[in-house]
Amino acid sequence: MRARILPSAMLALCLGLTALAVHAQPPAPRAGGRLRFATQADPDGLDPHRSPADSTFIIAMNIFDSLVATNAKGELLPGLAAKWSIAPNGLTYTFSLRPGVTFHDGRAFGAGDAKYSLARMSEKGKSPHATDYEIIDSVETPDRLTVKMTLKRPSARFLSDLAYGWASMVPEGAGDELRRHPVGTGPFRFVEWVPDSHVTLARNPKYFVAGRPYLDEIVFGVVPDETARLTSLKAGDLDMADRIPAQAVAELRSAGVKVDTFPRNTLSEVAINQEQKPFNDLRVRRALFHATDRSAVLEGAVFGFGRLIGTFMPPIISEYYLDLNGRYLYDPAKARQLLAEAGYPNGFETTLYLPQPYAEFVKSGEIVASQWKKAGVRANLVVLEWGAWLDKIYKKHDYGVTVIGHVGRLDPITLLERFKSKYNANYFGYANPAYDTLIAEADTTHDRARRKEVVAKLERLLSEDAVCVWLFSTDGIVGSRPDVHGYSELPIPGNRLLEVYRAAP
Amino acid sequence: MSGRYLAARLASLLATLAVVSVVTFLVLRVVPGDPAQIILGADTPGDSLRELQHALGTDRPLAIQYLSWVGSVVRGELGVSLRHQRPVIDLIVERLPVTLPLTGLALLISLVVGLPVGVHAARRHGTLADYAAIAGSQIGQAIPSFWLGIMLILAFALELRWLPSGGWVSWSQSPGQALQHLAMPAVALGLVIAATVVRMERASMLEVLQEDFVRTARAKGVPEPAVIYRHTLANALIPTVTIVGLQVGTLLGGAIIIEQIFALPGLGRLVLFAVFNRDWPLIQGLVFFIAVLTIGLNFLVDLSYAWLDPRIGDA
Numbered sequence: 001m002r003a004r005i006l007p008s009a010m011l012a013l014c015l016g017l018t019a020l021a022v023h024a025q026p027p028a029p030r031a032g033g034r035l036r037f038a039t040q041a042d043p044d045g046l047d048p049h050r051s052p053a054d055s056t057f058i059i060a061m062n063i064f065d066s067l068v069a070t071n072a073k074g075e076l077l078p079g080l081a082a083k084w085s086i087a088p089n090g091l092t093y094t095f096s097l098r099p100g101v102t103f104h105d106g107r108a109f110g111a112g113d114a115k116y117s118l119a120r121m122s123e124k125g126k127s128p129h130a131t132d133y134e135i136i137d138s139v140e141t142p143d144r145l146t147v148k149m150t151l152k153r154p155s156a157r158f159l160s161d162l163a164y165g166w167a168s169m170v171p172e173g174a175g176d177e178l179r180r181h182p183v184g185t186g187p188f189r190f191v192e193w194v195p196d197s198h199v200t201l202a203r204n205p206k207y208f209v210a211g212r213p214y215l216d217e218i219v220f221g222v223v224p225d226e227t228a229r230l231t232s233l234k235a236g237d238l239d240m241a242d243r244i245p246a247q248a249v250a251e252l253r254s255a256g257v258k259v260d261t262f263p264r265n266t267l268s269e270v271a272i273n274q275e276q277k278p279f280n281d282l283r284v285r286r287a288l289f290h291a292t293d294r295s296a297v298l299e300g301a302v303f304g305f306g307r308l309i310g311t312f313m314p315p316i317i318s319e320y321y322l323d324l325n326g327r328y329l330y331d332p333a334k335a336r337q338l339l340a341e342a343g344y345p346n347g348f349e350t351t352l353y354l355p356q357p358y359a360e361f362v363k364s365g366e367i368v369a370s371q372w373k374k375a376g377v378r379a380n381l382v383v384l385e386w387g388a389w390l391d392k393i394y395k396k397h398d399y400g401v402t403v404i405g406h407v408g409r410l411d412p413i414t415l416l417e418r419f420k421s422k423y424n425a426n427y428f429g430y431a432n433p434a435y436d437t438l439i440a441e442a443d444t445t446h447d448r449a450r451r452k453e454v455v456a457k458l459e460r461l462l463s464e465d466a467v468c469v470w471l472f473s474t475d476g477i478v479g480s481r482p483d484v485h486g487y488s489e490l491p492i493p494g495n496r497l498l499e500v501y502r503a504a505p
Numbered sequence: 506m507s508g509r510y511l512a513a514r515l516a517s518l519l520a521t522l523a524v525v526s527v528v529t530f531l532v533l534r535v536v537p538g539d540p541a542q543i544i545l546g547a548d549t550p551g552d553s554l555r556e557l558q559h560a561l562g563t564d565r566p567l568a569i570q571y572l573s574w575v576g577s578v579v580r581g582e583l584g585v586s587l588r589h590q591r592p593v594i595d596l597i598v599e600r601l602p603v604t605l606p607l608t609g610l611a612l613l614i615s616l617v618v619g620l621p622v623g624v625h626a627a628r629r630h631g632t633l634a635d636y637a638a639i640a641g642s643q644i645g646q647a648i649p650s651f652w653l654g655i656m657l658i659l660a661f662a663l664e665l666r667w668l669p670s671g672g673w674v675s676w677s678q679s680p681g682q683a684l685q686h687l688a689m690p691a692v693a694l695g696l697v698i699a700a701t702v703v704r705m706e707r708a709s710m711l712e713v714l715q716e717d718f719v720r721t722a723r724a725k726g727v728p729e730p731a732v733i734y735r736h737t738l739a740n741a742l743i744p745t746v747t748i749v750g751l752q753v754g755t756l757l758g759g760a761i762i763i764e765q766i767f768a769l770p771g772l773g774r775l776v777l778f779a780v781f782n783r784d785w786p787l788i789q790g791l792v793f794f795i796a797v798l799t800i801g802l803n804f805l806v807d808l809s810y811a812w813l814d815p816r817i818g819d820a
Binding site: 042237391424 | 536537538539542543544545546547548549553554556557559560588589590596599600655658659662663666669670671672673675765766767768769770771774775777778781782783
């Protein structure tokens with residue numbers, strides 16, 4: 001009897017393993033097909049130089065290319081520039097453009113377009129990212145395929161600033177009509193935009209990467225309501241959606257939706273205003289850290305889809321990420337003791353502001369507030385609508401504590417300079433001369449080893465000074481029909497669907 | 506209908522619009538939130554704020570901003586949206602092919618369902634059918650349209666797969682599909698209003714049925730259907746017409762939520778976008794437009810009283 005069971009069990013095991021192997025190995029890429037991708041908001045225009053919004057770059061990143069490209073690891077790769085060299089003084093950058101690239105309207109891409117685009121993305125009052133390119137002193141075009149940029153001062157982050165969607169190359173002379181009729185060199189060309197309904201893109205058959213893209217057509221459907229978005233995905237009215245809420249993962253999987261997770265370049269934290277009492281006291285800030293069970297917040301707010309951070313650096317920026325999670329362990333008794341030392345033996349009462357409609361931050365805040373009670377900190381929750389949050393907290397610094405998240409960047413300094421004492425995005429009121437000096441040094445240090453040391457010191461300062469209660473970097477959760485493959489997330493705003501394909505039915 | 510009645514109604518209409526525009530303008534400036542800051546968000550380097558405010562013109566004195574908006578209304582643009590950089594009227598006109606049929610269909614559904622049920626309940630006053638109608642209308646009024654919308658999606662899109670769960674296909678592309686996309690949202694919106702129509706129509710029918718002329722008609726041997734439909738219903742319609750006129754605001758308000766749930770590119774979505782982005786000229790233009798629509802329709806309702814009951818116009 002046993003002899004007979006064994007072979008059949010073996011067979012079942014083999015079949016099971018084969019099934020697993022088939023599942024783990026995506027099917028071979030195939031050209032053709034249409035993808036309906038759900039977005040949450042109508043794009044804020046499709047002009048990459050005139051919008052800071054994610055809603056723009058989710059679409060525009062597929063229409064345009066930049067001089068420099070990046071991958072899932074955040075490495076800088078050739079984009080429309082095939083190669084580049086940096087002069088030893090760190091001031092002159094020479095880019096050799098890729099030959100034979102054409103815009104969707106058939107015109108050839110050349111140095112004139114690059115020069116025009118650089119000027120257009122640096123226009124103050126019009127380009128939201130103009131300040132990033134203030135450093136460019138002059139742009140020369142010695143020939144049709146060469147662009148020479150001279151900087152006002154050396155900048156180690158400059159190359160990475162050319163890799164974002166807002167550094168897209170547009171045709172020379174393109175004006176305001178790019179907002180509604182974008183023309184780029186990217187893998188997909190623009191077909192139509194019906195406001196608040198959808199944007200349709202079609203395959204660019206002349207794309208400079210041979211054999212890409214795979215898809216014939218992408219329709220970005222605008223579905224603002226979360227329930228409706230998930231339902232459409234389950235019903236098969238849409239093929240793909242990102243920003244899936246963590247609590248929906250199990251339900252979607254049981255409905256036959258493929259769910260994938262990707263580490264994202266994001267940071268969530270309890271921001272603390274150190275200009276306000278009692279938060280100007282380091283002991284109080286450290287007490288808040290010890291009073292927060294961050295693993296429980298990660299589990300409760302996003303079902304564990306993410307990784308804890310101990311400073312303002314997401315793990316996805318692997319070259320610079322320091323794991324400082326062990327610095328402040330959850331310890332309410334220690335928190336109470338620190339509060340007592342700071343003169344608050346009975347704790348204190350405060351207001352914790354939470355931004356709507358960001359459920360992840362609101363939920364995190366609710367959990368944090370209940371945890372703080374054990375240390376004697378009574379936080380009253382006030383939910384602010386996003387526009388009001390920006391006004392009160394980000395602009396006027398009129399707060400004590402809030403839960404919020406930020407989107408990371410490719411270069412560590414772009415992240416870390418937020419905490420410079422004289423920086424208007426520093427709504428934490430953190431002012432530390434030592435920190436400012438290190439930022440200045442890292443900003444101009446091209447030597448990677450040396451730069452890594454300086455950045456590590458900055459990360460440690462943000463941890464030691466308990467500038468915020470650092471929470472976590474969340475995963476991007478993407479749902480799709482089972483035949484959709486090839487997607488990956490970039491550590492910059494926007495999605496590229498260059499490698500996405502639909503398997504044979 | 507006298508000319509003086511018409512002129513008085515028109516004058517009050519214009520005065521209302523003027524008040525609406527000033528109040529909207531001032532309230533928007535008091536509500537916290539800066540359109541330039543919202544455009545930049547929390548992840549854009551901070552230096553750009555003042556330049557953007559200047560480029561948008563939101564740093565100008567309030568009086569100048571208001572007057573420039575009034576000038577734009579006179580030119581027929583209703584202001585220029587900060588986010589879209591286009592005249593507000595163009596943005597509105599783009600969305601009318603969604604919202605007008607949606608609210609029109611909803612209104613139609615509310616009448617087609619509400620009137621017969623209301624009349625029937627009044628005729629069968631005190632019977633089980635009457636109680637069922639009252640209970641039904643109370644449930645209908647208590648159910649929010651967004652919840653009904655989600656239930657409809659679950660039933661007809663997810664389970665039965667008869668209708669699309671959301672989204673939009675334009676009339677020019679396929680009128681049939683456009684109608685399919687409007688079906689569930691119109692029902693969700695219409696049924697809630699139908700509940701109000703049932704209650705109103707039932708109550709006013711009951712009242713009119715007590716009147717002497719109805720008793721006289723019955724005594725004279727007028728057949729019952731004629732008593733109900735020719736004599737009673739005609740008189741019982743005035744309060745219902747008033748309610749329907751007032752429901753225009755409810756309908757447009759409901760459209761804001763329903764369009765969000767069904768991903769319809771209509772006026773409601775534009776309103777939400779404008780409010781969350783503090784697109785002041787857009788909000789103002791939209792409020793002005795909706796005020797004109799609501800006041801205009803109620804103006805027509807007023808005129809219809811005079812037509813339904815000539816004594817009103819002469820008063």
